[in-house]
Amino acid sequence: MPGPPAALREALSAAARSPRLLVAADFDGTLAPIVAHPPDARPAPGALAALTALAELPGVTVALVSGRALADLRLLSGARAPIRLVGSHGAEFEDGFDAAIDTALREQILAALTDIAEAAPGVTVEAKPAGAALHIRNAAPSVGAAALDRARAAARNWPAKLTAGKAVLEFSVLHTDKGAAVQRLRDELRCETVVFLGDDVTDETVFDRLGGADVGVKVGQGPTAAAHRVEDPAAVVAVLAFLRAARDG
Structure with missing residues (x-):
């Protein structure tokens, strides 16, 4: 498996020297290949082992930040503590949601869709x-x-947040995003540096917040605010392995 590009290796090596490092990643399209049926998604070979090895290093916190519901993310990723899990595009932490859910609005959206x-x-x-x-x-x-046109037209009557992704349109009754979730983790853990990997439009909310020694890695094609890019989940595994070696060494 080829290693990360030279510029990315340099950025990861610098990030690895941070006293407190947060390594966060999206799941679908980043750690797991995109599949036709979402319940069939599984991590790429070696992805979970690479995440777990990083999470076991002193001063490193690893998190998955996904649009999936937290229970689905836990089941499909296979990730367990000390890996942190955040679902529902940053709204659903392991200690619950950040705000009360408007269940009536949720049911109205679900019925219309x-x-x-x-x-x-x-x-x-x-x-x-x-x-x-x-x-x-x-x-x-x-x-x-x-x-999609019908859904957007219906959404004009809903005080809900719309998020467009790859072949999906999501509606949330909570107004938050992955960028805010990663910032919450950074603040709680007092991490000086963040490494984040993501492939979708929703991951740009994280890339937009990165700065300093932080490292943003876009997976796949498409416009991005990330400074670095790799091809696919197999390349993500190589990034994680390089980061672990740099940190451990």
Whole structure:
């Protein structure tokens, strides 16, 4: 497996010298390859072992920060303590949600998205603790686009947060994001440096907050505020292995 690019190796080596280091990553598309059916997602070979090895080093905290519900993230990632888990795009920590959930609004959104999906072959709805997501990955392009248009039109009546991702539109009754979640972890742990890896539009809220010796790594194609880029989850495993070796050495 080829190692990280030279500029990224240099940035990771500098980050590894931080007294308190936070290493955080998205799950789908970053640690796990994107799959047609979300429940089938699993970490890339070696990903969980690399995360666990990092988490066992002194002064290092490892976290997964995902759009998935916390229970799903725990099940599919296989991650256990000391790895920290944050679900629902930063809203769902292991000690609960940051704010009260508007359950009536959540049910209204879920019902409307279900109606849209039932009329659009290949479009599916994922219920989440603080909202719902409309997936169009398995729909014909014209069918998926029309379903998204209907969902956006319906959302004009909802005081909900919309987040567009890769072939998915998510609706949350809590107004937060991954960037705020990573900042909360940084503040709680008093980490001087953050290394964050992510592949989706929602991960840009983290990249936008990084500075100083922090290291942002975009996985895959697309515009990004991250200073570094790698190709796929296999390359992410190589990044994690390099960071562990740099820290341990």
